[in-house]
Amino acid sequence: MKLLLIFTGACLILSFIGDRKKTVMGLKxxxxxxxxILPTILTVIIVVxxxxxxxxxxxxxxxxxxxxxxxxxxxxxxxxxxxxxxxFIAFPMAGVLVQSGVGYPVIAIFITTLLMVxxxxxxxxxxxxxxxxxxxxxxxxxxxxxxxxVFMGFIWxxx
Amino acid sequence: xxxxxxxxxxxxxxxxxxxxxxxxxxxxxxxxxEILKGNFRTFAIELISMLPLMFILIGLFDVWLPKEKVQKxxxxxxxMKGSLLVALLAFMQAGPLYAAFPVAYxxxxxxxxxxxxxxxxxxxxxxxxxxxxxxxGFLGVKFSLLRIVLTMPAVIAIAFTMDRYYAKKSFKIKSx
Numbered sequence: 001m002k003l004l005l006i007f008t009g010a011c012l013i014l015s016f017i018g019d020r021k022k023t024v025m026g027l028k029x030x031x032x033x034x035x036x037i038l039p040t041i042l043t044v045i046i047v048v049x050x051x052x053x054x055x056x057x058x059x060x061x062x063x064x065x066x067x068x069x070x071x072x073x074x075x076x077x078x079x080x081x082x083x084x085x086x087x088f089i090a091f092p093m094a095g096v097l098v099q100s101g102v103g104y105p106v107i108a109i110f111i112t113t114l115l116m117v118x119x120x121x122x123x124x125x126x127x128x129x130x131x132x133x134x135x136x137x138x139x140x141x142x143x144x145x146x147x148x149x150v151f152m153g154f155i156w157x158x159x
Numbered sequence: 160x161x162x163x164x165x166x167x168x169x170x171x172x173x174x175x176x177x178x179x180x181x182x183x184x185x186x187x188x189x190x191x192x193e194i195l196k197g198n199f200r201t202f203a204i205e206l207i208s209m210l211p212l213m214f215i216l217i218g219l220f221d222v223w224l225p226k227e228k229v230q231k232x233x234x235x236x237x238x239m240k241g242s243l244l245v246a247l248l249a250f251m252q253a254g255p256l257y258a259a260f261p262v263a264y265x266x267x268x269x270x271x272x273x274x275x276x277x278x279x280x281x282x283x284x285x286x287x288x289x290x291x292x293x294x295x296g297f298l299g300v301k302f303s304l305l306r307i308v309l310t311m312p313a314v315i316a317i318a319f320t321m322d323r324y325y326a327k328k329s330f331k332i333k334s335x
Contacts, residue, residue: 003289004253008212015219022222030218033261033334034211036162039169041206041257046176049199053190084255086205087290095297107298108306115256115284116310124257128264128332133321137280140320144313151309159301 040124048084048120076106077146080113081138084120104156109149116141209254217265230270237272245275249282253289256280267332274322276332281314 015023085093094107117138118125125134163170183191233241245266249259263276271279286307295303 004209004212008215011216011219015223018223023219026218026220026222027215028218029221030214030216033217033264034214037261039166039173041210043169043172044257045199045202045206046172049194049197049202052198053194084202086201086255087253087287087293089201091290091294091297098298104298104302108302108309111294111306112310116281118256121255121257125260128260130333133330136324137277137317137321140317141284141313144310144317148306148309148313152305155305159305 037124037127040127044084044121044124051120072102072106073109073146073149076110076149077113077142080110080145081117081142082119083114084118085114090114103153105149105153108152109145112145112148113142116145205255210258213254213258214261217261220265221268224269226268226270229266233266233272233275234270235272235274237275241272242275242278245271245279246282249279250286250288252283253287256284259283264332264334268334272322273325273330274318277318277321278314281317285310285314 012023015026083090090111094111097110098104098107119138122131122134122138125137129137179191180195182188183195231237233245237244252259252262259280263279266279267276291303
């Protein structure tokens, strides 16, 4: 976060020194793009915040923690797909799950779907790419995330 | 006017939520306060602190980098080197997936190939260098390495499939 701030600041200063007019134009373009997508992102955030409140995290964790085998895999994939959790929260949460006996393959599916599949953010994705791309990309990512977990299950004990 | 028309539902939800938030704060309605102080705050902070910076960079990228140059490096026919380059760009970034879409749009506008657009999205959602040490800290080196190694083929396969699927269809990324 700090790094991004420093990097952006440095770029801005360099850009200003290089060409003032160009910089202002770039900032205007960036601001326009930001304002255009902002309502969609805000809506996603509002809906997710309310949903997360209605479904407590611990309950879901238990749900796929207990279910071993295929049920656990699919529950983890579904949870990862609909969640919108930051890494700063997701990784510690996964760490806790491992300690409470959830297998690494299930964790791999959870993390992979969390990172690659974004059902809640699909409206944002569709604004840029259209619904077709968003749907296909997310479905493919979902299937491959399951595959990653299955493979992880096969080779985890080999190393 | 066009803006309101396009975002009608979104604006409705935002206004309704603002009213709900105002009501909760004013009357001390507990569930409302919990939503505001918990998840919503976390997301909002991320949104306010990160996205404006991203869009400043995207705007600067737009005015400074000529299309021909970008296209030469990551456009069609840039080969593996081009894909590695976009993957590296993605690895350095952090943040939620929705932050990657506007960057993908800008890359596309500058002539990035379709295949590399999806490599970018995949790489962005596989490995984030700023997050890596954090992941290793909680889940161990073995897990992180295996996860990354296993996800790479998936990323390439998805990019390949998407690229092939759109080979004869029109594909574009909208500026909104």
